[in-house]
Amino acid sequence: MSEPLSSVETLKRESRGLRGTLRESLDDAVTGALRESDAQLLKFHGSYQQDDRDLREERRLQKLEPAYSFMIRTRLPGGVATPAQWLALDALATRYGNHTLRLTTRQAFQIHGILKQDLKPTIAAINQTLIDTIAACGDVNRNVMVSANPVESQAHAEVQADAIVLSEHLLPHTRAYHEIWLDEQQVVGADESEPVYGPTYLPRKFKTGFAIPPINDVDVFSQDLGFVAILEAGELVGYNLLAGGGMGTTHGDARTYPRLADVLGFIRKDQVIAAATAVLTAQRDHGNRSDRKLSRLKYTIDRLGVDAFKHEVELRIGEALQPARSFRFQHNGDRFGWIEGIDGRWHHTLRIESGRLRDSESIRGLSGLRAIAAEHRGDFRLTPNQNLIIANVAAEDRARIDALLVEHGLHEQLRGATFRRFALACVSLPTCTLAMAEAERYLPTLMDRVEALLTKHGLRDEPILLRVSGCPNGCSRPYLGEIALVGKAPGRYNLMLGADFEGRRLNRLHRENIDEVAILSELDALFARFAAEREGDEHFGDFVVRTGIVRAPQTIAAEVSA
């Protein structure tokens, strides 16, 4: 690259293994924030510095700095947690956080509202539960996702094991995390070189997901690195290897775009580490380190060409990829309520709106799950759609779980129009520093209004993917929504239309920068046409593409085969 390196590259190189001056920043009582450089480095340790943006102006007038706090995100491959871990995280959220637990679209827990002086005790306590937060954020491989599919229990267990091994393999080797948060003594002269990452880690964040067909809940085409499990006669034989997906864009920068991953080929089960390392190091060496807007793997692949990139990956693996095997997805949502697995265990998927567990008057989500965790003998699975599976319940324990759900008001999560159960929203305001418009806080109002429109057009039971994001970075994977709002300014959004119901077609911009009145009036008209002109049980996203309301966007074939 002839362009100068971005400042973050220098910061990483000079960070002494991601240590920076974090300790000094943590000890500085004059501010609840970290030094700017340390706030950057903190991401690699699994935490973001944020502030309550609702209070910024008020506090400025009060001659007080912004109400800084920290979000801590766990590394939790596949989103599988034990009841003991659940209870520990709940206790931390209650003691140090804002009394909520947030289940993310990447199957992680987030605790919000941690004050600087509580960061270390919180991270230390999380580690005591055998969960860590290393590399949950930052220019590294993030939390590895796995289809929450509990029915295919044997396959899930195998894929989950592969995901954990991969997640561990791609952890940074620096001991900075253990020294700063866990009081590990620094070993003088210890080899801290990063065999996978090198001294400046990756050019940008890197996301990995494992899907188990026929469910594409992980939205595998949105991942930088994807694995699609190939089962033959119920046996896991290997994976199709995918690369180059990504959601994030920048408003007003035409060089940026969402992109679906390419299917590069098939790998054997024993090649997971080698293949992942090959893709990741190819990005490490070829990714753009000058302009962080253009540094995700999707741009690297488009710059090099898919064939050239595949060749590069094969060179790094040391052998050619086999042709991709055939697979087919049915949908990318969750299956709610009780389901029996092939091993006779039961799994209950709970709808959690925006993944936020809190105690409100009608729904005592945090208390309810605490009560269930205290008795539950199976495990929990966070789904990529911000929902929660109470997994591995013996048949005789179902009634007790049901009773606890009723007691805490968690049994009526599926009431209302069908589209509600699929809706996703990112955190956005007031804590996210990137947010341009409301998302999570706006979703309940928006859903009420959309429900009214759908009801008016007789579409109340229609499953439609609605996704709301407070900015174009796309934590709620908005570019895979049949209807999506991407925030531009307070109260104003880009209205995106036309993704499919399986996560294999992007949507397109339909109306730019419009307010709620315009959004609702646009949807009103579209729903009217959909009700009148749809063919069979055609999905809304397919309808707007077929009728040319939006131009056909990037699509992966419904059935991928060799």
Add this chain to the structure above:
Amino acid sequence: MSAQPIFPPLPLLDAERSALLARLTDGLDASALHWISGYAAGLAARGAPALAVVSAKDRDVDVAPTRVTVLYGSQTGNAKREAERLAEALRGEGADVRLVRADAYPTRELADERVLFVVISTQGEGEPPDDARGFVEFVSGRRAPKLEHLQFAVLGLGDSSYPQFNAMGRILDARFEALGAKRLFARGEADVDVATVAAPWLVQAREQVRALKSANAASVVPTAVATASHAAWHKEQPYAAELIVNQRITARESTQDVRHLEIALDPSLAYEPGDALGVKPRNAAAVVERLVARLGWSGHESVRIGDEIRSAHDWLEGHRELTRLHRGFVQQHAVRAKSSVLDALLAADAPAFNDWLTARQVDDVLAEFPAEWAPGEFVAALRPLAPRLYSIASSRKVVGDEAHLAVAVFDAQGPFGVQRGVASGFLADAAAGASVPVYVEANERFRLPQDASRDVIMIGPGTGVAPFRGFVQERSAVGAAGRNWLFFGARHARSQFLYQLEWQAALKAGTLHRLDLAFSRDTAERVYVQQRLREQGREVYTWLDGGAHFYVCGAIAMGKSVHAALRDIVIEHGGRDAEAADDYLNELQRAGRYARDVY
């Protein structure tokens, strides 16, 4: 042309006198030097012949009988003002008056005093004002001389809502007598309405001096304290200032409401950092209305006190204390209420009664012990509404003709509802644009070092930080070379870090050099500023040793804890024993390098 030879300035004094002068002035502090220059100026003004220096012998013979010393110890300026009035009055009688602040008084001269008037206030729980600590210690201690030739009288100033009312006046009055001195007339014990007691006391002093006066009337000798230029605005005639900004500076989750107030001043209202702004409040209309209703009045009743006639409502709203009770009122109320409970309380020991008193406001007593009151009697039984003093939190060099205040709004749950501080409530409820009666109350005991290269250490938790905002502004504006070190504390950093953004900016700009913080409720164990001070003991001592000035502002209890910490620091890091440490701190205080503004 060759260079002009440079001549030394023509010496006004010959070598011998120059040497004498050098010996005389060697080691004297600024106030002593000022005194000497004033003394000399006075001599010159009298047109005295060049050699008319009064010899010790002459003085003994001619001056001693009518020479009078007026000594004062003052914290907020009231005692000083009364002392000045007395000195003025005695000079009017032709007496040779020396007016001197207690810490500028050379205690070794006490044995030779003939006539001494002491005006002294009592602080908090029976403590002397800071400028009189050394004097009181000396008089009370074993080193105090016999005072058989002394005639004296004492005027004490205090606040009868405190249990140790006028303790300092009583202690000195008794001690002088014990040392053999003759009391000229009975001690005066002024309450917050100072003049009621002070004026007749002053008349008595004047009569006594007139009686003592010898035929050879001596002239007035210039005094150590320069006569203050009389400001156009003062306590009795405050300036109607405009409130420009009323901004809460504690976060919404803070139970403590602290306001940053910006007040536009008349340019003639000059102040220095460290001075206080006197605010003349009004009682909240709602409080007055509740009271009037409880008493069954209309509020329009005409009440005459002295020469002033106002409606009962007006008296109560603008001129009478409704938030601070005093014993006299309770006594009168007890008679009317015929309550055995009140009688028992009045008969109880002082601390028990005082606890009861401080927990209540006037309306609480009326609610609990109903009684009939005629408006005139009621108004007369209450004390006049006194102004409240707030440390000014700004420097005129930075804010121009404005004074900034940091005011904690006193709000407490009383036995019969919410109690509000009269002045803090008045200020908190005032909107921008409102008129606030104010005057400047100088605090010469709380001044930045003349020498700007000196370091300063400032201890100011809570609203005690107010004067230090002024200090740092001033030092920044004049480009002071000395370093500034602030200790601040509160309960919670997030919600009560007063002026946080300004301190951060000052640290960045290098106008604040160190900031040590104690947020008592953010940590498992409660940590206060005195603990931070101890932790930094070595460094604090190094600064002091290098000439730093040390300031404390805030609550009395904090002031005591900080003093104890400082004493321990001097013992530990200064290698002194306890007595030497006390001497060291007394010397710092005397030299104006250890100043306290506690309340």
